[in-house]
Amino acid sequence: MALLVGNAIVGQSGGPTSAINATLSGVIKGAHHSGAIKKLYGMQNGIEGFLNEEILDLTYLFGDEKSLSILETTPASALGSCRKKLPPCVDDSEIYNRISEIFKKYDIRYFFYIGGNDSMDTVKKLDEYFRDNEYKIRIVGVPKTIDNDLVLTDHTPGFGSAAKFIATTIKEIACDCAVYKLKAVTIVEMMGRDAGWLTAASGLPEYYTGFGADLIYLPEIFFDDDRFIEDVKAKLEKQPNVVVAVSEGVRYENGRYVGEGSQSGAVDAFGHKYLAGTAKNLEHLVKAKIGCKVRSVELNLPQRCSAHSHSKTDIDESVMIGAEAINQAVLGKSGVMVAFQRNEGEYGVSITCVPASQVANKVRLVPKEFINSEGNGITEECIKYLSPLILGERALVYENGMPVHLKLR
Amino acid sequence: MALLVGNAIVGQSGGPTSAINATLSGVIKGAHHSGAIKKLYGMQNGIEGFLNEEILDLTYLFGDEKSLSILETTPASALGSCRKKLPPCVDDSEIYNRISEIFKKYDIRYFFYIGGNDSMDTVKKLDEYFRDNEYKIRIVGVPKTIDNDLVLTDHTPGFGSAAKFIATTIKEIACDCAVYKLKAVTIVEMMGRDAGWLTAASGLPEYYTGFGADLIYLPEIFFDDDRFIEDVKAKLEKQPNVVVAVSEGVRYENGRYVGEGSQSGAVDAFGHKYLAGTAKNLEHLVKAKIGCKVRSVELNLPQRCSAHSHSKTDIDESVMIGAEAINQAVLGKSGVMVAFQRNEGEYGVSITCVPASQVANKVRLVPKEFINSEGNGITEECIKYLSPLILGERALVYENGMPVHLKLR
Numbered sequence: 001m002a003l004l005v006g007n008a009i010v011g012q013s014g015g016p017t018s019a020i021n022a023t024l025s026g027v028i029k030g031a032h033h034s035g036a037i038k039k040l041y042g043m044q045n046g047i048e049g050f051l052n053e054e055i056l057d058l059t060y061l062f063g064d065e066k067s068l069s070i071l072e073t074t075p076a077s078a079l080g081s082c083r084k085k086l087p088p089c090v091d092d093s094e095i096y097n098r099i100s101e102i103f104k105k106y107d108i109r110y111f112f113y114i115g116g117n118d119s120m121d122t123v124k125k126l127d128e129y130f131r132d133n134e135y136k137i138r139i140v141g142v143p144k145t146i147d148n149d150l151v152l153t154d155h156t157p158g159f160g161s162a163a164k165f166i167a168t169t170i171k172e173i174a175c176d177c178a179v180y181k182l183k184a185v186t187i188v189e190m191m192g193r194d195a196g197w198l199t200a201a202s203g204l205p206e207y208y209t210g211f212g213a214d215l216i217y218l219p220e221i222f223f224d225d226d227r228f229i230e231d232v233k234a235k236l237e238k239q240p241n242v243v244v245a246v247s248e249g250v251r252y253e254n255g256r257y258v259g260e261g262s263q264s265g266a267v268d269a270f271g272h273k274y275l276a277g278t279a280k281n282l283e284h285l286v287k288a289k290i291g292c293k294v295r296s297v298e299l300n301l302p303q304r305c306s307a308h309s310h311s312k313t314d315i316d317e318s319v320m321i322g323a324e325a326i327n328q329a330v331l332g333k334s335g336v337m338v339a340f341q342r343n344e345g346e347y348g349v350s351i352t353c354v355p356a357s358q359v360a361n362k363v364r365l366v367p368k369e370f371i372n373s374e375g376n377g378i379t380e381e382c383i384k385y386l387s388p389l390i391l392g393e394r395a396l397v398y399e400n401g402m403p404v405h406l407k408l409r
Numbered sequence: 410m411a412l413l414v415g416n417a418i419v420g421q422s423g424g425p426t427s428a429i430n431a432t433l434s435g436v437i438k439g440a441h442h443s444g445a446i447k448k449l450y451g452m453q454n455g456i457e458g459f460l461n462e463e464i465l466d467l468t469y470l471f472g473d474e475k476s477l478s479i480l481e482t483t484p485a486s487a488l489g490s491c492r493k494k495l496p497p498c499v500d501d502s503e504i505y506n507r508i509s510e511i512f513k514k515y516d517i518r519y520f521f522y523i524g525g526n527d528s529m530d531t532v533k534k535l536d537e538y539f540r541d542n543e544y545k546i547r548i549v550g551v552p553k554t555i556d557n558d559l560v561l562t563d564h565t566p567g568f569g570s571a572a573k574f575i576a577t578t579i580k581e582i583a584c585d586c587a588v589y590k591l592k593a594v595t596i597v598e599m600m601g602r603d604a605g606w607l608t609a610a611s612g613l614p615e616y617y618t619g620f621g622a623d624l625i626y627l628p629e630i631f632f633d634d635d636r637f638i639e640d641v642k643a644k645l646e647k648q649p650n651v652v653v654a655v656s657e658g659v660r661y662e663n664g665r666y667v668g669e670g671s672q673s674g675a676v677d678a679f680g681h682k683y684l685a686g687t688a689k690n691l692e693h694l695v696k697a698k699i700g701c702k703v704r705s706v707e708l709n710l711p712q713r714c715s716a717h718s719h720s721k722t723d724i725d726e727s728v729m730i731g732a733e734a735i736n737q738a739v740l741g742k743s744g745v746m747v748a749f750q751r752n753e754g755e756y757g758v759s760i761t762c763v764p765a766s767q768v769a770n771k772v773r774l775v776p777k778e779f780i781n782s783e784g785n786g787i788t789e790e791c792i793k794y795l796s797p798l799i800l801g802e803r804a805l806v807y808e809n810g811m812p813v814h815l816k817l818r
Contacts, residue, residue, distance in 0.1 A: 016588050045590055076584040083589075168717050168811050175485040175814060176714040179425050180492075181454055186710075208809045297709045301595075305585035308577050308718055311810065390810035400617045401720065401799035402577050405584060 001332040004136055005036050006109030011043040011050060013115035013122070014083065016076035017158030018307040019318040020144045023114050024078060025068045026322020027142070032062040036330045037110060042408065046082035047122055051098060055106070056408060067406055072315055073396055074405040075307035085118055086125045096129050109137050110329050116145040120337055121360035127335030138329045141337035141356045142322055146304045148197035151364045152354040153339035155389055157321055160314030163201035164390035165306045166190060169299065170212050170245060171205035177241045184293040185232055185242045185286050188213070189279035191303050193249040196220050196366045198303065201386055202245035203378040214242050219249035220366050221375040223258050228282070229289045231376050236292065248278050258282065308403050312392025317349060324351040347388035410741040413545055414445050415518030420452040420459060422524035422531070423492065425485035426567030427716040428727040429553045432523050433487060434477045435731020436551070441471040445739045450515060451817065455491035456531055460507060464515070465817060476815055481724055482805055483814040484716035494527055495534045505538050512546055519547050519738050525554040529746050530769035536744030547738045550746035550765045551731055555713045557606035560773045561763040562748035564798055566730055569723030572610035573799035574715045575599060578708065579654060580614035583621050586650045593702040594641055594651045594695050597622070598688035600712050602658040605629050605775045607712065610795055611654035612787040623651050628658035629775050630784040632667050637691070638698045640785050645701065657687050667691065717812050721801025726758060733760040756797035
């Protein structure tokens with residue numbers, strides 16, 4: 001295949017992570033050394049900003065190892081993000097003409113989109129549109145999501161750092177909860193609307209140190225109030241402090257989220273329905289049914305932005321997959337997502353290309369064999385899968401007592 | 410004064426912090442090198458465990474630098490904690506007789522209590538009881554609280570690490586919130602029922618990096634819903650994303666906590682009053698009055714147990730004040746709390762002794778000159794006070810991707 005020489009553009013889409021900028025750094029490094037890409041542009045706020053021609057020239061970062069190293073542990077999408085999905089081409093050819101125009105104006109021959117399953121839908125649609133177009137361009141998706149719920153990849157960049165933050169924080173919370181002798185229940189809520197990968201990571205500290213989450217509830221298993229209360233009571237008989245990890249996405253068999261409450265009717269001072277959250281509702285349930293001291297903690301945004309507590313494995317792999325996206329595009333790939341394949345034996349990953357169309361809009365759940373038979377914990381197989389993903393720490397640069405982050409210009 | 414030779418005991422009381430075990434390590438190091446203390450005991454769960462003779466011999470840690478180094482960044486009270494306050498001696502002499510008995514049985518001549526203002530009440534009462542007793546013992550308090558609200562000390566051990574966690578997390582959350590162009594408000598709630606020190610620390614990242622909390626509300630200033638909404642609206646006119654830091658303890662002029670809601674009446678599915686929390690209630694207020702995207706984050710327990718994000722200054726000072734408590738006791742001090750006095754000029758602290766009776770049950774608020782005239786931010790004087798307390802990071806020992814903690818035996 002002939003070498004396609006021209007400029008490239010990269011964008012970030014969907015919810016931010018602690019490693020999404022590591023992937024951006026990898027794309028910058030890959031472009032710099034590609035031998036095919038002259039200039040690398042960044043679209044601001046993903047495809048949405050691109051359509052308004054909000055474009056940065058990132059070429060100034062080629063070879064700037066110091067800035068790139070800081071970028072790699074800067075949390076949240078440095079280029080900004082969006083939630084926009086492209087319409088099918090048949091519904092709105094105007095938008096595709098506009099995209100085409102901008103590609104030509106900037107001589108863009110490579111398009112990289114870092115995101116989740118919605119972003120892979122964008123990759124798929126753009127590739128389909130340009131595949132038989134006279135204007136030659138290659139479109140490659142790069143995975144990212146703390147939720148780890150993309151299909152056809154062993155895991156997703158960003159997940160390892162979020163999982164490490166959760167494992168560390170659950171361990172610290174377990175230390176905190178152990179200081180009193182009073183019977184007490186602490187319920188910690190993790191992100192994950194459909195898939196329980198992040199919540200599963202709360203099982204790591206208990207397995208390795210005996211200090212962590214005693215009960216774990218994932219959205220893959222229907223939640224049952226009575227069974228939950230029995231689980232907690234059984235633990236309280238053996239130990240004074242019980243730490244419960246629960247996913248925001250746990251649902252009752254009737255489809256209602258636990259975060260909505262087991263009954264409706266709670267309203268705030270403005271008459272609006274209270275969506276108190278999963279852990280908060282379970283706090284009320286334990287108070288009502290058991291009556292001991294109980295509190296709830298929602299880990300919330302820090303799960304996806306606590307880059308100070310990143311996994312080096314995750315950051316390194318995120319850089320690597322960004323650079324490999326460039327290599328694969330230069331080699332001729334388009335309409336694909338680069339993906340991790342876990343090596344046999346000692347932990348390591350190879351990077352493969354999978355069709356973006358097969359990733360788009362799909363969700364990978366935690367498999368049954370990773371969840372214990374009681375539905376309130378994870379198995380050793382799950383531990384084995386998760387463990388290598390949270391390993392390693394990079395030395396961060398601090399200024400004024402806070403980690404230094406890179407701001408693109 | 411004659412050298413008092415015998416054994417010592419140390420206890421931890423009140424809410425845990427990320428540095429309370431650094432102080433314990435300092436006490437162990439000080440005892441080891443005191444020339445007066447033969448054995449160092451630890452009481453489990455503070456004075457409560459002491460009364461049940463739940464006592465560990467910590468002498469095995471003398472000179473074990475490796476374990477002590479890990480202890481120094483182990484979060485939460487390694488000895489366990491309690492919330493018990495001693496009754497006045499006149500009300501219950503039996504309890505004092507029991508204490509006396511245990512002191513004699515173990516030949517305890519030094520008593521160190523690491524805690525907040527309630528613990529200083531214990532130090533004061535014990536000192537008063539034993540001051541003229543024929544059994545010679547010295548009672549010394551060592552400060553600890555993330556709330557930084559003890560009087561007669563420049564700051565408290567534990568505060569710097571909590572403040573650093575808050576500054577780092579607010580900076581990361583501000584990065585996260587900046588990725589979308591949509592108008593959005595993020596309200597972050599910090600601990601601090603009476604004093605706003607922790608919430609004030611959220612002002613550090615904005616000052617140093619331009620990325621942080623845009624509005625800050627402390628409990629020292631009465632909260633006003635209308636003024637708050639005006640503040641947020643004014644910020645939203647200038648920027649798409651607004652980050653608000655608010656203390657859990659903010660109150661309306663009528664004395665009602667914002668966390669209780671501006672009106673009462675919200676009940677959960679069990680008919681109990683909903684204490685949704687300060688940030689959650691403000692989230693509902695913004696939704697009702699402004700209508701833009703809004704979310705709330707309660708930083709919760711990780712503020713006091715995220716030892717992975719400690720301040721080296723705080724950890725080092727906490728060790729130092731623990732060791733100095735021993736020195737002062739050996740020199741003859743009793744009924745005192747060791748305290749930090751900030752040096753003039755370049756940052757540094759000296760350690761002084763202050764009467765425990767003057768610290769007991771008192772609260773130090775954030776002074777007026779640290780709060781801006783609008784009551785929605787902090788002043789440069791406050792920044793100057795806070796800045797040195799969050800400086801520095803120790804390299805931590807990790808195993809299986811998680812920080813290693815010490816468990817006492």
